[in-house]
Amino acid sequence: MKTKKQPETAAALKRTVEALMDRGAIVRNLENLGDRTLPYKISSHSQRHSRGGYFLVDFYAPATAVESIMEHLSRDIDVIRPNVVKHPLTQEVKECEGIVPVPLEEKLYSTKKRK
Amino acid sequence: MATLVAICGDLGRKKLTHFVKAALCLPDPGTHVVLWRSRSQYKYTKQVAGNEDLPLLSQFISPFTGCIYGRHVTGLCGKKQKEITNATKRVQIMGFMPVTYKDPAYLKDPKVCNIKYRE
Numbered sequence: 001m002k003t004k005k006q007p008e009t010a011a012a013l014k015r016t017v018e019a020l021m022d023r024g025a026i027v028r029n030l031e032n033l034g035d036r037t038l039p040y041k042i043s044s045h046s047q048r049h050s051r052g053g054y055f056l057v058d059f060y061a062p063a064t065a066v067e068s069i070m071e072h073l074s075r076d077i078d079v080i081r082p083n084v085v086k087h088p089l090t091q092e093v094k095e096c097e098g099i100v101p102v103p104l105e106e107k108l109y110s111t112k113k114r115k
Numbered sequence: 116m117a118t119l120v121a122i123c124g125d126l127g128r129k130k131l132t133h134f135v136k137a138a139l140c141l142p143d144p145g146t147h148v149v150l151w152r153s154r155s156q157y158k159y160t161k162q163v164a165g166n167e168d169l170p171l172l173s174q175f176i177s178p179f180t181g182c183i184y185g186r187h188v189t190g191l192c193g194k195k196q197k198e199i200t201n202a203t204k205r206v207q208i209m210g211f212m213p214v215t216y217k218d219p220a221y222l223k224d225p226k227v228c229n230i231k232y233r234e
Contacts, residue, residue, distance in 0.1 A: 039218070099193075
C-alpha cells in the first residue's frame, strides 16, 4: 500500500509496477482506494503532504525481494509512504475460545517444594 | 472482501447482551461485526484484517486522545487484544487511520468498551 500525490500518478504507478516485476514479483491486482486527505500530515523527501492517493497492489513475490522493493520505493519521490504487508487472507483463522476461567484458589499459595 | 464471523454462545446477563446485540451493527455495510460479550468472556472469532476494518478498530480507541483501550476496558481475551493492538498500530503507521484522535465519521458507532468519561 502506498500513498502518492500529484497528477502524474499513472506514470508513477507504471514505474512502480515495473520495478516490482523486475524484482520477480507477479502482480495480481492493482486497486485504487481513492484520493483523500491524509489522517495526519506526512513529511517525506523534504515535503509536507496533506493529500494523497491510496493504491493497493496485490502481488506474489519471494520473501527475499521485500527488502529491495522497500528500498526502491523509499527512493521514489512520488511515493509518500511505502508499505509491504502479508496478504491477510492467506493467514489461518484460529478459533478463539475466549477468556478461560482460571481457578484462583490454586494460585494463592505457591506449590514449590520448600526445604 | 467478506470476512467470516462465527458468533459463539453467551452466558450471563441476558438483558445486557440483548441490548448489546441490538446495538452492534456497524454503519459500514460491508463488514457486519457482532461482538458478543458476557461478563468478562469475550468470544470473538474473526480475523482482524487490514484496511477494511477501520470502523471496527476505531471502536477500541478513545475519541479524545486516540489511545488504544486496555484489556480491562475492552474485555477482550489475550489473543484478540494483541491482534487489535497490532492491527491498529499497523493501520496508523500506514496512514489509513489518525493517531491522535478518532476519525469523526466513526464517532457515532455503538460503544463496545467499558470506558466511562466524566461529564
